[in-house]
Every structure is written in structure tokens, then in C-alpha cells.
Amino acid sequence: MKKVLIVFGTRPEAIKMAPVIKELEKYPTEIELKVCVTAQHREMLDQILQVFAISPDYDLNIMQSNQDIYDITINVLAKMKGVLAEAKPDLVLVHGDTTTTFAASLAAFYQQIAVGHVEGGLRTHNIYSPFPEEMNRQLASRLARFHFAPTAANRDNLLKEGIPAERIIITGNTVIDALLMMLAKIQNNPTLQAAIDQTMTQSGYDLPAVTADQKILLVTGHRRENFGQGFLNICEALKEIAHRFPDLDIVYPVHLNPNVREPVNRILSQIKNIFLIEPLPYEAFLHLMGRSTVILTDSGGIQEESPSLSIPTVVMRDNTERQEAVDAGTVKLVGTDKNKIIKAVSALLNDAVSYQQMAMAQNPYGDGKAAKRIADFIRNLP
Ligand code: UD1
Numbered sequence: 001m002k003k004v005l006i007v008f009g010t011r012p013e014a015i016k017m018a019p020v021i022k023e024l025e026k027y028p029t030e031i032e033l034k035v036c037v038t039a040q041h042r043e044m045l046d047q048i049l050q051v052f053a054i055s056p057d058y059d060l061n062i063m064q065s066n067q068d069i070y071d072i073t074i075n076v077l078a079k080m081k082g083v084l085a086e087a088k089p090d091l092v093l094v095h096g097d098t099t100t101t102f103a104a105s106l107a108a109f110y111q112q113i114a115v116g117h118v119e120g121g122l123r124t125h126n127i128y129s130p131f132p133e134e135m136n137r138q139l140a141s142r143l144a145r146f147h148f149a150p151t152a153a154n155r156d157n158l159l160k161e162g163i164p165a166e167r168i169i170i171t172g173n174t175v176i177d178a179l180l181m182m183l184a185k186i187q188n189n190p191t192l193q194a195a196i197d198q199t200m201t202q203s204g205y206d207l208p209a210v211t212a213d214q215k216i217l218l219v220t221g222h223r224r225e226n227f228g229q230g231f232l233n234i235c236e237a238l239k240e241i242a243h244r245f246p247d248l249d250i251v252y253p254v255h256l257n258p259n260v261r262e263p264v265n266r267i268l269s270q271i272k273n274i275f276l277i278e279p280l281p282y283e284a285f286l287h288l289m290g291r292s293t294v295i296l297t298d299s300g301g302i303q304e305e306s307p308s309l310s311i312p313t314v315v316m317r318d319n320t321e322r323q324e325a326v327d328a329g330t331v332k333l334v335g336t337d338k339n340k341i342i343k344a345v346s347a348l349l350n351d352a353v354s355y356q357q358m359a360m361a362q363n364p365y366g367d368g369k370a371a372k373r374i375a376d377f378i379r380n381l382p
Pocket residue numbers: 010011012040041042043044045063064065066067068069072097098099100132133222224256257258
């Protein structure tokens with residue numbers, strides 16, 4: 001029996017690790033699987049655990065209101081010591097680029113436990129953008145023994161850093177597995193569809209009541225490097241878009257980070273066609289994404305999901321570790337310059353040809369079998 005411990009802490013990690021958990025659970029005679037959540041996020045993590053019916057074996061419950069990255073690092077590192085000593089895994093699996101990812105990898109390294117890094121090899125090569133994620137993922141690569149790279153370009157980044165080819169496998173991104181798993185669950189399930197409708201109605205944006213031709217701009221934003229002036233620019237841009245397109249509904253599920261909520265609520269709460277709502281459960285969010293006309297976001301995961309739903313996506317970042325989506329034409333980078341945001345969103349709303357070009361582009365992130373490739377690799381380890 002191989003003992004595998006999966007560790008994650010935030011909403012996107014949970015979404016992207018859920019398919020890996022489900023896949024490894026298929027082999028109970030080969031793999032003894034345990035799940036540890038750091039709960040770097042609480043409510044937003046719990047929403048995902050519930051959707052995917054995951055019951056963690058360990059819950060470090062570290063989230064504090066308005067925590068900083070020292071708090072997260074210190075608490076994850078200290079609490080993982082005991083978990084690792086008790087669980088004694090042969091392999092710890094971490095995901096992506098959060099501070100949970102880095103600190104849990106370091107904790108495993110200190111007990112000389114092998115680390116497998118899911119979604120390895122993404123790079124902007126600018127350690128301050130995204131901050132601190134670029135450094136978190138570079139450090140995770142240094143600490144990991146096995147690297148599950150979503151794309152060939154991600155693998156090449158790792159090879160350039162001297163990581164041996166035999167320790168890297170190209171898997172696709174597990175976010176596609178999660179998306180397809182959830183879409184299949186929703187399809188032909190009238191009970192779940194009714195529950196999603198009810199969630200949307202209660203959210204403050206009554207999606208079931210809007211007409212089929214209603215145009216919707218879906219917005220999300222939370223990046224640390226955008227706090228302060230960046231978020232003020234984003235809010236001013238949204239205000240202007242709402243004014244120029246009075247018939248457009250702007251729907252913004254606002255991240256629970258107080259640094260996001262303060263400017264967003266202060267600047268945007270009184271505008272008639274802007275709907276500020278709470279973070280949505282994953283199924284409802286996917287449904288809203290699929291029904292949106294354009295997405296405006298600084299999220300990593302949403303850049304990977306939106307091409308599968310054929311929704312043109314404007315990304316409020318200056319650079320990206322997800323260049324494949326830019327090259328495929330599914331996303332456009334605009335940074336947080338107010339005028340650039342307004343121009344890019346207006347162009348998509350006004351110009352049917354450029355809209356269609358972006359909507360038709362193919363998703364470069366995989367075929368929904370990433371989790372199986374990861375599980376097969378682990379099962380075949382000596
Ligand atoms: C974190 C990750 C980021 C990831 C993002 C996904 C780090 C440093 N940042 O950023 O890489 O892209 O999650 O969303 O690892 N809060 C709640 N409830 C929740 C979640 C957050 O109240 O369920 C509030 C708390 O006040 C918390 C604050 O948001 O202190 C910030 O959470 P934190 O995880 O530090 O940062 P994020 O911006 O969420």
C-alpha cells in the first residue's frame with residue numbers, strides 16, 4: 001500500500017485537487033489516501049468540499065480574518081509537522097502556487113517525504129507578479145520530487161531549471177476534469193438544475209428571471225498585486241462600463257478578502273446594473289459563466305475554464321503564466337489600466353466578429369483526463 005496525503009487550503013486548489021482525490025479513491029487496495037485541508041480559506045473552501053463531497057481527514061483550520069502571508073506560512077508549517085508525523089505518508093501531493101502549497105511542501109521536505117506538485121511548471125519569471133504566487137510555485141518546484149505539468153510549455157520551463165525529464169509528466173490541467181465532472185453532474189439532473197436556479201435567485205442576481213438575450217458581464221478579482229490602485233482602477237472601469245451599457249448586467253461575486261470587498265462595496269454598490277453578490281458554489285458559478293457574454297477577471301482558474309465554455313475572457317493582469325490561452329486567442333490581457341479594461345470589454349460587446357473569433361478558440365488545457373494520468377503515475381511508482 002502506498003500512503004498518499006493530499007494537502008490544499010484554498011478554493012481553486014480544492015476544485016483542482018477534487019478530481020485527483022476521486023481518481024485515487026478508485027484504488028483502495030493500492031493507495032491509502034488521506035486528505036488534509038489547511039483551511040487557508042474557510043467558507044470558500046467549505047463550499048467546494050461540499051460540492052465534491054470531500055471529508056478531510058485533517059483540518060488545520062488556520063484562516064484568520066485579514067491574514068497575511070507570514071500568518072499562513074507559519075501556521076501551515078507548524079501544524080503540518082504533527083500531521084506528517086502522524087500520517088507518515090510516502091508521498092504528499094500539493095497543488096499550484098498558494099502559500100499553503102509552498103509551506104506544506106517545505107513541511108514535507110523537512111521530514112524527507114517526497115512531494116508531488118500538481119500544476120507544476122507555470123511561470124511568469126517575475127517574482128512579484130503574481131505575488132507571492134510566482135515565488136510559491138518556483139519554491140514548490142525546488143521542493144518537489146515529481147512534477148505534474150499541465151502543458152508542454154510548463155514542462156519546458158521545468159527542464160530549463162534543471163529538473164530531470166523523468167520526474168516530469170504532462171497531464172493537462174485537472175481544472176478541466178473538474179469542469180467536465182460538474183457539467184456531467186448538472187446535465188440531465190433537473191433536481192440539481194432547480195437547486196442552482198434557486199441559489200442564483202437567492203444570490204441577489206435572479207438569473208432564472210433574465211431573458212435569453214440579456215447580455216451579462218461576469219467579473220471576479222482578488223490578486224494581491226492589484227490591491228490598492230489596481231482595484232480602484234478596476235472599480236472605476238466597471239462604473240464607466242455600467243454607464244456606457246445601461247442594458248448590460250454586470251454580475252460580480254465578490255471574493256471574501258477584505259482588501260477586495262472594501263473598495264468594491266464602496267464604489268460599486270449603488271449602481272443599478274451592477275450586481276455585487278457573495279461567492280457562488282462551484283456549480284452555480286459554472287452555470288453563470290456559461291450564461292455570460294464576456295468574463296472580466298484576474299483569476300488563474302477562470303482563464304483555464306472559460307475557453308471550455310466558449311466565453312471570451314478579458315484578464316486584468318500585466319503578464320500571465322497561462323500564455324497558452326493568450327496564444328490560443330481565448331483570453332486577452334489588459335492589466336488594470338482603466339481605459340484598457342473599458343476598451344477591451346466594449347470591443348467584445350460591440351464587435352460580433354472579434355467576439356466570435358475569441359469564442360471559437362480551442363481550450364489548450366487538456367482533455368479532462370489529467371487526474372487519471374496523475375493517479376496512474378503514482379500507482380506505477382516503485
Ligand atoms: C489566496 C491565495 C491565492 C489564490 C486565492 C484564490 C496566497 C497568498 N493567496 O488568496 O494564490 O489565488 O487564494 O482565491 O496563497 N476570506 C474569508 N473566507 C474565505 C476566504 C478568504 O473570509 O473563505 C478572507 C479572510 O479575511 C482572509 C482573506 O480573505 O484572511 C485573505 O485570504 P488569503 O487566503 O490570505 O488570500 P486570498 O486573496 O484569498
